[in-house]
Amino acid sequence: MKDNRRNFIKKSVMTAAGVSVMPAGLFAQKVAPSDQVNVGLIGCRGKGYNLLRNHLNIPGVKVIGMADVDKNVLEERAGDVLTNFKQKPKLYGDYRKMLEDKDLDAVIIGTPDHWHCLNLVHACQAGKDVYVEKPLANSIEECNVMVAAKDRYNRVVQVGQQQRSMTLFNEIMDYIKSGKIGTLTKVNIWGNFDYGLGLPKVPDQPVPEGVDFDFWLGPAPKRTFNPSRFHGKWRHFWDYGGGLMTDWGVHLIDMALWAKDATYAPTVVMASGHNLTHLDHARETYETLSVVYKMKDYTINWDHTASAKVGPYGMSYGIEFIGDEGTVVADRSKYYIYAGGERIEKEMDKQDDHAENFIQCIKTRETPKCPIEAGRNVALYAHMGNIAVRSGENMLVWDEAKNKFTNSEKANAYIKPEYRKPWEFPKV
Numbered sequence: 001m002k003d004n005r006r007n008f009i010k011k012s013v014m015t016a017a018g019v020s021v022m023p024a025g026l027f028a029q030k031v032a033p034s035d036q037v038n039v040g041l042i043g044c045r046g047k048g049y050n051l052l053r054n055h056l057n058i059p060g061v062k063v064i065g066m067a068d069v070d071k072n073v074l075e076e077r078a079g080d081v082l083t084n085f086k087q088k089p090k091l092y093g094d095y096r097k098m099l100e101d102k103d104l105d106a107v108i109i110g111t112p113d114h115w116h117c118l119n120l121v122h123a124c125q126a127g128k129d130v131y132v133e134k135p136l137a138n139s140i141e142e143c144n145v146m147v148a149a150k151d152r153y154n155r156v157v158q159v160g161q162q163q164r165s166m167t168l169f170n171e172i173m174d175y176i177k178s179g180k181i182g183t184l185t186k187v188n189i190w191g192n193f194d195y196g197l198g199l200p201k202v203p204d205q206p207v208p209e210g211v212d213f214d215f216w217l218g219p220a221p222k223r224t225f226n227p228s229r230f231h232g233k234w235r236h237f238w239d240y241g242g243g244l245m246t247d248w249g250v251h252l253i254d255m256a257l258w259a260k261d262a263t264y265a266p267t268v269v270m271a272s273g274h275n276l277t278h279l280d281h282a283r284e285t286y287e288t289l290s291v292v293y294k295m296k297d298y299t300i301n302w303d304h305t306a307s308a309k310v311g312p313y314g315m316s317y318g319i320e321f322i323g324d325e326g327t328v329v330a331d332r333s334k335y336y337i338y339a340g341g342e343r344i345e346k347e348m349d350k351q352d353d354h355a356e357n358f359i360q361c362i363k364t365r366e367t368p369k370c371p372i373e374a375g376r377n378v379a380l381y382a383h384m385g386n387i388a389v390r391s392g393e394n395m396l397v398w399d400e401a402k403n404k405f406t407n408s409e410k411a412n413a414y415i416k417p418e419y420r421k422p423w424e425f426p427k428v
Helices: 002-013 047-056 071-085 113-125 140-152 167-177 213-217 243-247 249-258 354-364 372-390
Strands: 037-042 061-067 090-092 106-109 129-132 157-159 184-191 268-274 288-294 299-305 317-323 326-330 334-339 342-347 395-399
Touching: 037 047, 037 113, 037 354, 047 061, 047 071, 047 106, 047 354, 061 071, 071 090, 106 113, 113 129, 113 140, 129 354, 140 372, 157 354, 157 372, 167 249, 167 317, 167 326, 167 334, 184 249, 243 249, 243 288, 243 299, 243 372, 249 299, 249 317, 249 372, 268 372, 288 372, 372 395
Parallel strands: 037 061, 037 106, 061 090, 106 129, 129 157, 184 299
Antiparallel strands: 184 317, 268 288, 268 395, 288 299, 317 326, 326 334, 334 342
């Protein structure tokens, strides 16, 4: 029976042309009898490896597989794991082969955004729990199918919006929800980071030795290789990411939603974005972007200027919660309270237990601190800000029940990406 099940899994996940749906409930919820949790990493270079380190610092967690399309990165990170954690995982160029391992309990997804959807759906089909880096996906419809996969295969999914696990932001939420700033009426958010400008333009180059660039592109359109849109810089190009809006936007807008426990999708989005300076830099996403979200009983404003490097209160990024009796201003290391004519400042360590929460939920099957539904919801806010400008509409009206914009077919064209063959958009 075990051999038959493994062969079925292999046939499904090794199909190059997307996803073959498996019957719901095929896989039992599995926790290692020894209380050890075996994890695998998909995407090992930067954020992926940082996430893996967070997990390996938890007693009882072992990495048994690592997958990356860049052999150089894969071998370097495997060496780091051996040196720092005395573990020697199996290495894979194709993550789908790693998913065949019956001893694998969960995977950590640290790939570029355009890969998150296939990575997660394949992992859920193979009976693995998932920690997926934010934003949840690179499009609205990919987010939708990922939620469907989590539900169909009954998996635990933690989205890497780690501020929900930070003591600092939990304190802020308790303070706001206690009514100490009165009625929350507006949330202003800013994220001014110069990496949003991209790198200076350079000519295309040959694919580096050891890199499977066609696999890196995956479902995205065929394109020549250029280092300005590869490692670490891909997020400034629409096929792979959404710029500062989806990188920092999902983190900070998530806090604005959490403050009111707003689990609904945005209904009206207004936006203006431009690329006006540093035109010798390689990017498609916007250097400046301002977005207004009309909420049921408050307003959320997002603003970024990549070239500015500083913002309100002397902070390069931050979030301002405005109530009729006080204001709270925060970043990840501190927060200020302005109330009753006083200013209170509190600094805190940025450490969080997001990875620990995920491992605990694997064992208990409880809902993690940032469930996939929360990841999907805030991803919609971020994507809609970009889509409002890309479509040329600047104001969009969303119908959640119909999963479409009611005032723009141009905007609707951005909801679902067209996958490059042989990859197929997953069906769950």
